[in-house]
Amino acid sequence: MLQVSIYRYNPESDSEPSMQDFQVDTxxxxxxxxxxxxxxKSQDTTVAYRRSCREGVCGSDGLNMNGKNxxxxxxxxxxxxxxxxxxxxxxxxxxxxxxxxxDMTMFYAQYEKVQPYLLNDTPAPAIERLxxxxxxxxxxxxxECILCACCxxxxxxxxxxxxxxxxxxxxxxxxxxxxxxxxxxxxxxxSKLDDPFSVFRxxxxxxxxxxxxxxxxxxxxxxxxxxxxxxxxT
Amino acid sequence: MVRSVTSFGRSxxxxxxxxxxxxxxxxxxxxxxxxxxxxxxxxxSWRDMFEGTxxxxxxxxxxxxxxxxxxxxxxxxxxDYMTERLMGTKGNVLRVAFQIACSLVIFVYVIWGxxxxxx
Numbered sequence: 001m002l003q004v005s006i007y008r009y010n011p012e013s014d015s016e017p018s019m020q021d022f023q024v025d026t027x028x029x030x031x032x033x034x035x036x037x038x039x040x041k042s043q044d045t046t047v048a049y050r051r052s053c054r055e056g057v058c059g060s061d062g063l064n065m066n067g068k069n070x071x072x073x074x075x076x077x078x079x080x081x082x083x084x085x086x087x088x089x090x091x092x093x094x095x096x097x098x099x100x101x102x103d104m105t106m107f108y109a110q111y112e113k114v115q116p117y118l119l120n121d122t123p124a125p126a127i128e129r130l131x132x133x134x135x136x137x138x139x140x141x142x143x144e145c146i147l148c149a150c151c152x153x154x155x156x157x158x159x160x161x162x163x164x165x166x167x168x169x170x171x172x173x174x175x176x177x178x179x180x181x182x183x184x185x186x187x188x189x190x191s192k193l194d195d196p197f198s199v200f201r202x203x204x205x206x207x208x209x210x211x212x213x214x215x216x217x218x219x220x221x222x223x224x225x226x227x228x229x230x231x232x233x234t
Numbered sequence: 235m236v237r238s239v240t241s242f243g244r245s246x247x248x249x250x251x252x253x254x255x256x257x258x259x260x261x262x263x264x265x266x267x268x269x270x271x272x273x274x275x276x277x278x279s280w281r282d283m284f285e286g287t288x289x290x291x292x293x294x295x296x297x298x299x300x301x302x303x304x305x306x307x308x309x310x311x312x313x314d315y316m317t318e319r320l321m322g323t324k325g326n327v328l329r330v331a332f333q334i335a336c337s338l339v340i341f342v343y344v345i346w347g348x349x350x351x352x353x
Binding site: 157164201 | 245319320
């Protein structure tokens with residue numbers, strides 16, 4: 001039997017959060033953490049968590065499992081469980097709405113700041129704006145982000161300044177549009193990032209790289225943004 | 235764009251660049267001092283070393299680099315932990331008081347360093 005400890009908090013009835021222990025029979029299988037949560041849900045229907053696609057595409061079930069952020073649906077028990085014990089907490093640094101469900105408002109506000117869409121005032125061509133294969137390649141490792149927030153909520157700079165520091169996820173997206181040959185607002189975008197918080201609160205500790213379930217590298221993207229800022233500065 | 239009035243260069247890029255350049259200068263200076271000490275040092279050789287203008291200029295450069303490096307670092311620490319978000323309005327008071335104390339200590343060390351070098 002797997003020992004599972006789940007963070008429980010219902011702001012409407014609990015004065016403070018607590019951990020609740022469950023025993024789960026995994027049948028000797030190497031289940032995903034989400035499967036374990038589903039088994040717990042069958043024991044106690046009041047346990048709240050987000051989930052949707054259950055295959056690492058939607059980014060809904062970002063959780064902190066035995067101290068490391070990741071997607072519950074693609075994290076096998078063999079990867080996270082030590083001494084037959086699994087501790088599941090909500091993503092750190094964001095307000096808890098209930099149990100494992102966090103309020104992502106601050107995370108999305110930072111995403112919105114980087115204007116995650118193409119800025120191009122030139123008349124749209126009849127079919128589509130074309131890119132060379134080389135220019136398209138520059139977006140690899142950037143466009144795959146699913147906004148699960150595992151990276152930003154593993155970043156101490158984002159914990160302390162979630163209202164000022166854009167965070168690894170938002171900055172990865174910022175660079176995705178800075179690097180896009182079809183976007184014409186590079187200078188305007190960079191001007192909005194050249195303050196001591198938005199980009200430069202990153203100290204390069206690479207927690208984001210360590211936890212990204214899609215294997216992306218926000219620290220490298222942040223480095224590219226810094227070099228773009230440096231190239232245009234006098 | 236987040237407005238800041240107390241950061242060293244008022245620009246994230248400027249602070250970042252100064253932090254790195256000053257770090258390299260400090261590394262070079264401490265390697266230089268380390269090499270001198272490793273070769274054996276006594277009062278006379280130490281005094282002779284600091285009599286030379288080049289060493290004094292290098293030391294002053296290191297002191298100024300340390301001042302800038304320390305300010306940027308302490309400013310980052312204070313704006314991480316002593317904020318209105320974490321501590322309420324007393325966070326603002328504490329942060330500004332801490333920043334004033336840091337700048338005062340750094341200022342005193344710079345003047346004292348100059349005095350030691352050319353005193």
